[in-house]
Amino acid sequence: NAGVTQTPKFQVLKTGQSMTLQCAQDMNHNSMYWYRQDPGMGLRLIYYSASEGTTDKGEVPNGYNVSRLNKREFSLRLESAAPSQTSVYFCASSEAFRGGPNEKLFFGSGTQLSVL
Amino acid sequence: TQLLEQSPQFLSIQEGENLTVYCNSSSVFSSLQWYRQEPGEGPVLLVTVVTGGEVKKLKRLTFQFGDARKDSSLHITAAQPGDTGLYLCAGGLNGYGKLTFGQGTILTVHP
Numbered sequence: 001n002a003g004v005t006q007t008p009k010f011q012v013l014k015t016g017q018s019m020t021l022q023c024a025q026d027m028n029h030n031s032m033y034w035y036r037q038d039p040g041m042g043l044r045l046i047y048y049s050a051s052e053g054t055t056d057k058g059e060v061p062n063g064y065n066v067s068r069l070n071k072r073e074f075s076l077r078l079e080s081a082a083p084s085q086t087s088v089y090f091c092a093s094s095e096a097f098r099g100g101p102n103e104k105l106f107f108g109s110g111t112q113l114s115v116l
Numbered sequence: 117t118q119l120l121e122q123s124p125q126f127l128s129i130q131e132g133e134n135l136t137v138y139c140n141s142s143s144v145f146s147s148l149q150w151y152r153q154e155p156g157e158g159p160v161l162l163v164t165v166v167t168g169g170e171v172k173k174l175k176r177l178t179f180q181f182g183d184a185r186k187d188s189s190l191h192i193t194a195a196q197p198g199d200t201g202l203y204l205c206a207g208g209l210n211g212y213g214k215l216t217f218g219q220g221t222i223l224t225v226h227p
Contacts, residue, residue, distance in 0.1 A: 031213055041219055042217040042218050042219040043204065043217040044217070045214060090159075096213070103147075105151075105206075109156065110158055
C-alpha cells in the first residue's frame with residue numbers, strides 16, 4: 001500500500017524558476033494538505049483541499065498555488081522560486097475535513113527543495 | 117491564531133533514562149495528537165487524546181492531556197536508541213480539519 005506519494009524527493013532551483021510538486025494518495029481520502037517544515041518552526045500549512053473541487057489558503061500561502069486535479073492528486077506550484085522557499089515540503093491526506101478524535105493525517109515522505 | 121509551544125526543543129540522553137516532552141498552549145483544543153518523525157520521512161501519528169485529564173499508554177510512552185485541554189505531555193520510560201526522532205504535538209478542533217503543530221522536540225538517545 002503506497003499511501004501518500006510525493007515527487008520529486010529532492011530539487012534544486014535557481015531564484016525565479018518555477019516548478020510543481022506532485023502528490024497522490026491511494027486511500028480514497030477526501031482531504032489533502034501541503035505543509036512546509038523549517039528548523040524550529042514545526043509544520044506550517046500552506047494550502048489545503050477539504051474535498052475534491054475546493055482549495056483554501058493555510059497559514060503561509062504567499063508565493064504558492066495549488067491544484068486539486070482529482071480526488072487522488074493535489075499539486076503545489078512555485079511560480080517564481082525565492083530563497084525563502086527553501087524548505088522540506090510535505091503532502092498529507094485525511095479521510096474527511098471534520099477534525100475530531102478519529103481524524104488522522106497520513107504524510108508523504110517529503111520533498112527537499114533548495115532555492116539558490 | 118492558536119499556538120502550541122513545545123519544550124524542550126532538543127533533548128540528548130543516554131539509553132535507559134526517562135524523559136518528558138511538554139506541549140503548551142493558551143488555547144483550548146478538542147484533541148491533541150502526537151506524531152513521531154524519522155529523518156527523511158513524514159510524521160507518523162502515535163496517539164490522539166481527546167478528554168481533559170486523559171492518559172494513554174503506548175508501551176514505554178505515556179501521553180497525557182491537561183485537564184483544561186490546553187496542554188499535553190509525552191513521557192518516555194527507559195528510552196532506547198530506537199526512540200530517537202522528532203516528536204511533534206498537534207492540536208485540533210472538532211469539525212475543523214486543520215491542525216496546529218508545535219515546533220517539535222528533537223530527541224537523541226545514545227547507546
